[in-house]
Amino acid sequence: MGNRAAGAAALKRLRHSRGLSLAGAARALSQIAVALHHPLLPAVASVQRSVARWESAKPTLPDERYQLLLAHLYARTPAGQLSVGTGSDLAELLGALVDLGESENRVALLRTALIRTATETGGMLALLSTPVQADLSAALIDPSQVTEETVTGLAAVVADVNAHVGAVPMGRLQVLLAPVIDACRRLQAGALPVPVIGHVRAVAVAACSLAGRLAFENRDDQASRALYAAATAQAELLGDAWRRASVHMSHALVTLYSSPDLADTRLLVDQAVRAARTGDSIRVRARAHALQAEVSARAGLERQAQAALGLAWYDIENQAGGDPSGSSFSAGHLRGFEGVCELYVGDPSVAHDRFALAAAALVAPREQVQRAIVRTDQALARIRMGDPRSAAELLHECVVATATTGGRVPAIRLRRARGELRPWRREDFVAELDDHLMDVLGA
Incomplete structure (x- = not known):
């Protein structure tokens, strides 16, 4: 109950911070529903009672419709500027919803929806909190004024964008990442305080490397190569061998x-x-x-x-614990690599089982691109085991996953797997797969 009380108190605090009465909050939510072309809300008095219940001694959880409207309300500062990053009112709202009993997964989906909105409306710095945006503006004029907090804010944006690969279209993620790369470039052109030089370079390495991946996903291989070259140069200046290795690996995967x-x-x-x-x-x-x-x-x-x-x-x-890279690479990922090795120089049935284990372990939202790759390779193993019909059934799932994540690598793997079904091209199960590919991916 303590958490529910904390959630109710946070909702009341957010409302008061905007100078909204219960009726004022109800009117604001109604106006947002109209602006979003959602069904009209009930009368203001009815919505007001709902707002009061969320903040009461025995609070209730807003339903999904109201959660989305509240998210749109608090995703903007009182001045109307989008702010959806750490330290924002939206972040406080989402924490309150968790306290009131909402699932972490639902809250993550809600935040992803608001990040999509930020890219649609040009809020390229929306992942930075309002104070950090102000500090960054001052630092870009005079880099000697940059603080650790400002650079930490930029690093958080890169991590945030990376976490949404597979959930938000790659082109939109590029839009969110571009200002960070530009900020690092402009800051490094000035006289940075010595204590932050390494931190700015580390952000530049991460941002340029991720941007190289996103440019590849969006089929701009020339831009991808240039961004990886920039990331490599920054990593060499920084002197962290594991960062340099990470850049080379990401570059190797897109080069493949x-x-x-x-x-x-x-x-x-x-x-x-x-x-x-x-x-x-x-x-x-x-x-x-x-x-x-x-x-x-x-x-x-x-x-x-x-x-x-x-x-x-x-x-x-x-x-051991405390890996400096923050990498999520695990035994589940490694089983996927084992499967690929078996596929090319071993037993396809062993490869199939390795892929099944890897897919079962890759459940996090950020891992869905990798899971789509693994499942496509699993289908390829079925073809090589002499079971093309079962492979085609699995590839239907892969078509949906590839469309959902927008990943270029899963799409390439999918086309290669379809190519291996060529001997059965006159079979109904291949024709159905081709129809699905055309309907969903246009290929």
Whole structure:
């Protein structure tokens, strides 16, 4: 009950901070419903009673319709500026909804909806809290005035954008990330205080690397290469080996799908492994070895692939807490790499089982792009096991997942899997898959 009381108190505090009476809040929610072209709310007096119940001694949870309207109300500052990041009124509202009993998943979906709104209405700095926006504006005029809090705010935006890959269209995420890259560039052009130089460079590495990935996803390979080059240069200045390894790995993955020559990818992976071995992040080292295993398997080098997998498992099994990278790379991800290796230089039935285990472990919203890739590879394993009909059934699920995440890599994997169904192209199950591909992806 203590949490529910805290949630009710937070809703009342938010309302009072806007100078709204109960009736005023009711009118504001009604106006937002009209502006969003939602069904009209009941009479103001009825909505007012609902607002009062949410803030009462025995509070109730607003229903989903009212949650969305409240989110739109508090996603804007009193001056009308969008603000949906850490420290915003929206963040306080979402915390209050959790206290009142709403699920974390529903609250995350609600915030994603407001981030989509921010990209539609040009709120490119909406992920920064209002104080940080003001501090950043001053720092861009005079970089010597930049503070750790301002740079931490920029880092939080990069992390926020990264967390929404797969949930928000890639083009919209690029819009949210662009101001951070520009801010880092402008800050570094001035005389930064010595204590923040490394922090600004770390943000630039993360922002440029993620932007390189997003540019690739949006089929702008030239921009992607330029952004990865910028990320690599910043990482070298920073001197953190694990950051340099992370940039090389991200670049290697997009190169794998944008360059016809596997040697280009292998060069980047080898650079990543060398950097990771001297770095402080065991998870980054594990991922580098896993990627090395995949590239070796694709080249038909079974012994090298198995050796690299062994090193990756050693890293995963011996990791300690507090990894500096914050990487989420886990045993579930590594099983996916094991499956790819079995697919190319091993037993497709073993690959299939590895992919099934990996897919079952990849359940977080941020992992849906990876899950779509794994499930598509699982279908490919079924084809190679001589079960094309079952593979086509699984690919229907992959079509939906690819459309939902908007990922370029799942789409490429999907097309390759469909290509392997060519011997059965006259079968009804392949024709149905082609229809689904055309309907959903236009390909």
